[in-house]
Amino acid sequence: MTEESEDGIPQVLFERCQRGESASLTEIYQRFAGVVHGIVLVAIGRQDVDDVTQEVFMKVHGSIATVRDRDALPGWICTIARNAARDHGRKRQRHESTRPLHLVEEPVAETVEDHPMERGELREQVLALIRGLPESYRETLIMRLAEGLTGPQIAARTGMTHGSVRVNLSRGMAQLRPLLAKKGWS
Numbered sequence: 001m002t003e004e005s006e007d008g009i010p011q012v013l014f015e016r017c018q019r020g021e022s023a024s025l026t027e028i029y030q031r032f033a034g035v036v037h038g039i040v041l042v043a044i045g046r047q048d049v050d051d052v053t054q055e056v057f058m059k060v061h062g063s064i065a066t067v068r069d070r071d072a073l074p075g076w077i078c079t080i081a082r083n084a085a086r087d088h089g090r091k092r093q094r095h096e097s098t099r100p101l102h103l104v105e106e107p108v109a110e111t112v113e114d115h116p117m118e119r120g121e122l123r124e125q126v127l128a129l130i131r132g133l134p135e136s137y138r139e140t141l142i143m144r145l146a147e148g149l150t151g152p153q154i155a156a157r158t159g160m161t162h163g164s165v166r167v168n169l170s171r172g173m174a175q176l177r178p179l180l181a182k183k184g185w186s
Contacts, residue, residue: 008156014070025061032074033057034147035157036081041146042131042138043085044092046124052088056081075159129179130172137172144169 009031016024033053040052059080067076127146130138139158143149149157155165 009070009073011070014073017064018067020061020065025064028060028064028073028077029057032060032077032157034149035074035078035143035154038143038147038149039078039081039139040085040088041127042135042142043082044089045127048088048092052084053081055088056084059084071159074157078158125183126180126185129176129183132179133172133175136168137175140165140168141172141176 013024013027017028036056037049037053040056041049044052056077060077064073067073127142130141130145133141140154140160143154143158144151151165151169152162154160155162158165160168
């Protein structure tokens with residue numbers, strides 16, 4: 001029987017990662033890709049999310065040997081993801097502030113039926129609503145709704161307790177529902 005930490009990372013997997021074995025690093029990627037993608041998606045949006053997610057795992061693979069406690073691994077990976085997303089956002093903001101602003105006037109639709117949205121547009125609008133929620137709710141909701149992770153998976157991969165995940169999902173949905181209803185999407 002393999003000794004596992006509370007978050008489900010077997011000791012042998014952790015030790016193999018410490019040695020830099022590629023199969024173990026692939027398994028870490030598979031276990032945490034949804035969480036990292038969700039954290040980055042909340043912070044920066046769809047356009048660059050895949051690139052930043054890849055950047056996070058390059059950092060994880062390059063530095064995983066420095067992690068001494070396997071129980072710290074989920075939180076460490078989440079911190080790298082948050083920092084990479086913030087850094088990317090700052091770089092993007094600096095770049096955008098140097099570009100000239102061009103305003104394009106678009107007609108405003110009277111009703112949803114007058115201007116049917118494509119699925120991608122709807123996703124972006126819902127994502128924008130979620131971004132307006134408190135950070136702990138945003139990340140948890142995105143991991144659940146966009147990445148398809150269960151509550152226990154979110155807890156295991158973020159280092160949060162099951163109860164905290166459940167509370168964040170419940171409170172996040174309670175705040176999101178009126179925003180969706182306001183848009184007529186309830």
